[in-house]
Amino acid sequence: MATIKEVAQRAGVSIRTVSRVLNEHPHVANATRERVLRVIEELDFRPNAAARYMRTGQSQLIGFLTDEVAQNVFSYDLIIGAQQAAWEHEKLLFLLNTGNDPEVEIRAINMMRDHQVEGIIYATMYHREIKRSQFPEDIPAILVNCFADDRSLPSIVPDEIGGGRLATETLLKHGHRRVGFVNVAAKEPAPLGRLEGYRQALANYGIPYDEALVRFIEEPFEGIATSTYDCVLSLLQMSDPPTGIFCFNDMMALGAYDAVRKSNLRIPEDVAIVGFDNVEILAAQIHPPLTTIELPVFEMGQLAVRMLLGEGDIAQGEQPVQHVIACPLIIRRSV
Amino acid sequence: MATIKEVAQRAGVSIRTVSRVLNEHPHVANATRERVLRVIEELDFRPNAAARYMRTGQSQLIGFLTDEVAQNVFSYDLIIGAQQAAWEHEKLLFLLNTGNDPEVEIRAINMMRDHQVEGIIYATMYHREIKRSQFPEDIPAILVNCFADDRSLPSIVPDEIGGGRLATETLLKHGHRRVGFVNVAAKEPAPLGRLEGYRQALANYGIPYDEALVRFIEEPFEGIATSTYDCVLSLLQMSDPPTGIFCFNDMMALGAYDAVRKSNLRIPEDVAIVGFDNVEILAAQIHPPLTTIELPVFEMGQLAVRMLLGEGDIAQGEQPVQHVIACPLIIRRSV
DNA sequence: ATACTGTGTGCCATCGTTGGCAACCAGATG
DNA sequence: CATCTGGTTGCCAACGATGGCACACAGTAT
Structure with a gap:
């Protein structure tokens, strides 16, 4: 050249x-x-970008580190969102998936430092807390779908409570008064937050919280649709069964669909269902198409890069910003 | 630092x-x-990697360019596979998704050239032919799921014929003699190849090819599960209906499932179904779990990087290698 | 004593680019 | 005619690392 x-x-x-x-x-x-x-x-x-960097100190490179995000179906949009925002700033994205191995993570961060990335975005598969100490002090970092134990890093997380509330209110708004919630049994922000949102929605409508309508699927989560199938079946066999069911995620809604059909009931006429995540390949393809809450991963990826590059008004103040992103309702035909 | x-x-x-x-x-x-x-x-x-590059000329960087691959559900594994192989060689991967926009593609390749990538991997969402002229002559390139018009670039593609044959033979092996095939209507390697495989399998079993059992879904492919639903319904209403159905992909199998259930038939007892792609989130979660042909995208990504880095025996000869990767059968419970 | 070998170390040029500084030139001004 | 101004251009150092070469200092062979 x-x-x-x-x-x-x-x-x-x-x-x-x-x-x-x-x-x-x-x-x-x-x-x-x-x-x-x-x-x-x-x-x-x-x-030559390398030579240019030598003089200017600008590498034009951003590190995108994930635990297992890239292995998750709906998170490819996170990468695409980040990539698009990076593109607008003429930056290039390094992608590195650690598979949650701490050794790999250390090496990954080192490799990124070697290449003088201007910042690191760290995204997790599940909404959770991570250790601040994993990250070097001297490189800006943005957390996505997670937050630092000491809150010292800016982070972007979905509004689990709002999403849970929205899902539940969607069912309540359609006249359902017995609303079931199939949750997962984990002390993490997602199940905890969505449950809180569920309770808030009931409270808003003046409906008492009924323990019997809330179920928790235990780990392991592999055959989660099947576990949900059993769970929903038992829900529908109650003397006073729910007419609306909020599922923790879309995969579980798939199991709920099977259970409703098995019970010779129709969706949405007899039982309405709302999912969470908006995994297009599932939600848009199943019959009837699933009404669900979207995890706005594309926007989250985009925002992460923009924050990192200190774009305009989303630049950081003294306190690291904790962005809580609203999760919109995607209306299809299951309610 | x-x-x-x-x-x-x-x-x-x-x-x-x-x-x-x-x-x-x-x-x-x-x-x-x-x-x-x-x-x-x-x-x-x-x-400092940039400074090191200045002297040694080794950037340790690989460009990973896709048309829309990262937007496709099952292709995240392609990226992960490539990333893993790159990791083993201490290389870093640049990810860039062009969304099939030629302008974006040109800029993307330029950005990668600026950063002195050691090679470019270009992966497409659909198995197809691409123009050699898009790529600079002076950077090694490997094509994944596509091939150059003049065959002058090494490429890695799935064995569509073999996959189609395997899917069909799986049904034949289980005693099905009337085997339907719901294909898509496009003159591309995937539908063409899988159809050829279907014919070969029938021939191997001495069964004549019956036009009435092969259907073609027309574009647009958005509501593809629904189109397949209608199609399979009509297939099952034939006087001599198929007892086994091979679907072009897993999303379509989802529609087929609905049609079979609608017809009050059981899977796999009355009608067996085989999909294609092995989209885990669908295939493993639907009920019963779907037997399908896997598109070994992880391995393809891995192989692409290894070929690029000229690892051992897969180094290129004079003629660019065209790797045709076998698609294995994933046995679940729909056959 | 001299030459030779080999180990341990440092000096300097170099990669491709940018930015400070200085020089050149033409035309305008005193 | 000397000086000034401002547009246009070139020289050179610098960024951080590596590699060729040279050199100092042993210990060994002649």
Whole structure:
């Protein structure tokens, strides 16, 4: 690949002048500029980013670190969102998936430091707390779907409570008064928050909380649709069964669908169902299409990069910002 | 971040000596080496990759370009596979999704050239042909799930014919003699190849090809599960209906499931179903779990990086290699 | 004593780019 | 004619690392 030197020689000017043309400095005669530009075109010259970094200290690189996010179905949009925002700033994204192995994580962060990333985005599969000490002090970091134990890093997390409330209110708004909730049994922000949202929605409608309507699926979560199937079946066999069911996620809604059908009931006429996550491939394809709460991962990825680059008004103040992102309702046909 | 100069100063040696320690050159006294190593540790020094590249010409960077792959549910594994192989070689992966926009693609390739990637991997969502001219001559490229019009670039593609044959034979092996195939209507390698595989399997079993059993879903493919639902319903209403159905992909199998249930038939007792792609979130979660053909995307990603780095015996000969990867059968419970 | 070998170390150029500084030139001003 | 101004251009150092070369200092062979 051609270098600036070759361009200078061929255009009969000094390297400095080519550099000026490249960086759109003033004080270059028009004729000269055009000659240089022509040679650049001819040689298909592009300035070497590494060399440029050497002088300017700007690597134009962002590290995107995930625990298992890239293995999760709905999180590819997170990467795409981040990539798009990076693109707008002419930055490139390094992708590294640690598989939750601390050793890999350390090495990954080191590799990113080696390449002088301008910042690191760390995204987790599940909404959870992580250790501040994993991250170097001297590189800006943004957390996505997680937060630092000491809250010292800016983070972006979904509004679990709001989402849970919205899901439940959607059912209540349609006249359902017995609303079931199939949750997962874990002390994490997602199940805890969505349950809180569920309670708030009931309270808003003046409906007492009924323990019998709330179920918790235990780990392991592999056959989660099947566990949910059993769970929903028992819910529907109650003497006073729910007519609306809020499922912790879309995969579980799939199991709920099977249970409702098995009970010879129709969706949404007899039982309405709301999911969570908006996994398109499931939610939009099953019959009837699933009304669900979207985890706005694309926006979260985008926002992460924008925060990192200190874009405009979302620049950080003294206290690291904790962005809580609203989860919108995606209306389909299961309610 | 500390530089080699600071390390040298603090250790009371020259820069050259630190460099020797870093690169494990001989001729460094043990005492000196240990002193240097200690300082490196103290300062948490890591050599600057950009500066290193300047001298050595090795950027340790690989570009991973996709059209819309990252937007496709089952392709995150492709990225993970590539990333893992890259990791083993201490390389970092640049991820860039073009959304199939030619302008974006050109800029993306340029950005990667700017950063001196050692090679580019280009992966497509659908198995298809692409133009060689999109790619610069001077950077090695590997194509995944696509191939160059002039076959001048090494490529990795799934064995569509073999996959189609395997899917069909799986049904035949279980005694099904009337086997339907719900294909998509497109002149692309995937539908064409899988159909060819279907025909070969029938031929192997001495069963004549029956046009009435092969259906083609037209674009647009958004509500593809619903189209398949209608299609399978009509298939099951034939006078001599199929007892086994091979669906072009797993999403379509979801529609087929609905149609079979609607017809008051059981899976797999009355109608057996085989999918394609092995989209875990669907195939493993629906009821009964779907037997399907896996698109080995993880391995394809891995192989792409390994080929690029010329690992061992998969180094290229004179003719660019066209790797055709077998698609294994994933046995679940729908057959 | 001299030459030779080999270990340990440092100096300096180099990679491709940018930015400070200085120099050149033409035209305007005193 | 000397000085000034401002546009245009070039020289050179610097960024952080590596590698060729040279040199100092042993110990060994002649």
